Amino acid sequence: MVKICCIGAGYVGGPTMAMIALKCHDIEVVVVDISKPRIAAWNSDELPIYEPGLDEVVKERRGKNLFFSTDVQKHVAEADIIFVSVNTPTKTRGLGAGKAADLTYWESAARMIADVSKTDKIVVEKSTVPVKTAEAIEKILTKNGHGIEFQILSNPEFLAEGTAVEDLLKPDRVLIGGRETPKGQAAIQALAAVYAHWVPKENIITTNLWSAELSKLAANAFLAQRISSINAMSALCEATGANVSEVAYAIGKDSRIGPKFLQSSVGFGGSCFQKDILNLVYICECNGLPEVAAYWKQVVDINDYQKSRFVNRVVGSMFNTISGKKIAILGFAFKKDTGDTRETPAIDVTNGLLRDRALVSVYDPQVTEEQMRRDLSQEKFAWDHPAHIQPASPASAQKVGYVMDPYQATKDAHGVCILTEWDEFKKMDWQKVYDNMVKPAFVFDGRNIINPEELRKIGFIVYSIGKPLDPFVKDVSALV
Ligand SMILES: NC(=O)c1ccc[n+]([C@@H]2O[C@H](COP(=O)([O-])OP(=O)(O)OC[C@H]3O[C@@H](n4cnc5c(N)ncnc54)[C@H](O)[C@@H]3O)[C@@H](O)[C@H]2O)c1
Ligand SMILES: O=c1ccn([C@@H]2O[C@H](COP(=O)(O)OP(=O)(O)O[C@H]3O[C@H](CO)[C@@H](O)[C@H](O)[C@H]3O)[C@@H](O)[C@H]2O)c(=O)[nH]1
Numbered sequence: 001m002v003k004i005c006c007i008g009a010g011y012v013g014g015p016t017m018a019m020i021a022l023k024c025h026d027i028e029v030v031v032v033d034i035s036k037p038r039i040a041a042w043n044s045d046e047l048p049i050y051e052p053g054l055d056e057v058v059k060e061r062r063g064k065n066l067f068f069s070t071d072v073q074k075h076v077a078e079a080d081i082i083f084v085s086v087n088t089p090t091k092t093r094g095l096g097a098g099k100a101a102d103l104t105y106w107e108s109a110a111r112m113i114a115d116v117s118k119t120d121k122i123v124v125e126k127s128t129v130p131v132k133t134a135e136a137i138e139k140i141l142t143k144n145g146h147g148i149e150f151q152i153l154s155n156p157e158f159l160a161e162g163t164a165v166e167d168l169l170k171p172d173r174v175l176i177g178g179r180e181t182p183k184g185q186a187a188i189q190a191l192a193a194v195y196a197h198w199v200p201k202e203n204i205i206t207t208n209l210w211s212a213e214l215s216k217l218a219a220n221a222f223l224a225q226r227i228s229s230i231n232a233m234s235a236l237c238e239a240t241g242a243n244v245s246e247v248a249y250a251i252g253k254d255s256r257i258g259p260k261f262l263q264s265s266v267g268f269g270g271s272c273f274q275k276d277i278l279n280l281v282y283i284c285e286c287n288g289l290p291e292v293a294a295y296w297k298q299v300v301d302i303n304d305y306q307k308s309r310f311v312n313r314v315v316g317s318m319f320n321t322i323s324g325k326k327i328a329i330l331g332f333a334f335k336k337d338t339g340d341t342r343e344t345p346a347i348d349v350t351n352g353l354l355r356d357r358a359l360v361s362v363y364d365p366q367v368t369e370e371q372m373r374r375d376l377s378q379e380k381f382a383w384d385h386p387a388h389i390q391p392a393s394p395a396s397a398q399k400v401g402y403v404m405d406p407y408q409a410t411k412d413a414h415g416v417c418i419l420t421e422w423d424e425f426k427k428m429d430w431q432k433v434y435d436n437m438v439k440p441a442f443v444f445d446g447r448n449i450i451n452p453e454e455l456r457k458i459g460f461i462v463y464s465i466g467k468p469l470d471p472f473v474k475d476v477s478a479l480v
Contacts, residue, residue: 013126329417
């Protein structure tokens, strides 16, 4: 029986390995992690991450050919194929701080693999890494590896959170990069055979190592670039009276452009887009390509601009002062159907509102109070961020209220900010919300999920990103 071990039981390692176990009953899959609570949660009824459909997959295979363990060394030693799916965050200090990927966790995993391995292994980069990481990993493995043969493959993951199970079941493509040697090619085929259990062969793409590593960064840069492009248009729409939804629909009808990823928003969040683009910027700079670096950096800059523009709209619309006013935040996760808050725009928006001394009350159906407070207290790297969305002091996190119900969040509020597109916000009783708010009652829709005209009929003053402005909001447009 082929044995797979995955180091890192996070958003990628957990669901990816669960899918392999589901589709390959002839393979034993063990997911290992240094975090005891995380592994305990994977072995319990309360999985550590929320993903639609994941519970069913895990429950079906756990204890049969899917296992979660903290005994990292034992399972690494026994495995034929080792996936490494550990964190690769942005460096916060030292050379490349604020841009370069921090490979500390990856390197320590590689050293451990080298130390404990007694048989040949295929080592798979599942984490998103800078181009040429495989070369460094190869050096670490071969220098410490007691003559054992290691083949390094790059197999980046393209799943999106909230749709991970669906994405893993029917991936647009599986990408495998390896060395162009007979052994490298054999390793590619061994991994391709795993995916071939359920992915059509034509969707399994094989390339050299560097193309696979770079394709992951390029894919995220292109996706994020579309969001920043439509968000840049949203500002122009507000200035001209055009409607960003109509513009997105019209341009998306062009089959060369396509309709996806043109949803204007308060900004993209998530653990990947910003981190991976900054990493790409750094790689370009290191390769003597400052113009290319500056081009991609703009994608992140526009994203920061969009978040600060949103805060300015809130403050400007409410007569330039939100001091002491209650503002409800509906949705804290970086997108719907996930409890993940990494780099969520809600952090910057909440901190922006707190800086203007608002009384903020947060509701999110999946984010815990503890998580929200940790997010608001954490120092983010301060690199190139507009001054007014700099992180607030940790003490300010205590000033934020956390409630279990959207009606409680909005009661006695002056304004409501919709920051995650949860379906339940579309179905809310907005008349009830209005009746319990201070007047004039404002709604700032950072996701364009409510019908502004219907809410205006109730009496709300509505700001929807990139849509024709309410006269109330229009008057302050010079401030934004
Ligand atoms: N989250 C996504 O949607 C997504 C999608 C595609 C790619 N990626 C990439 O995949 C990688 C992992 O992302 P994630 O979201 O799963 O992160 P995560 O933080 O959810 O999980 C990483 C896990 O690795 C564990 N870990 C770190 N060092 C370890 C070590 N030496 N030994 C054992 N365990 C260790 C951590 O405890 C953590 O549980 C990142 O490079 C990310 O960029 C993420
Ligand atoms: O039209 C859009 C689409 C998305 N977003 C926002 O963009 C962010 C990222 O969304 P999405 O890409 O759906 O989620 P992620 O889970 O971050 O997935 C991205 O990042 C992963 C990690 O690298 C990749 O694997 C995926 O392919 C890539 O889509 C979220 O804040 C969304 O709300 C918009 O504002 N407008």
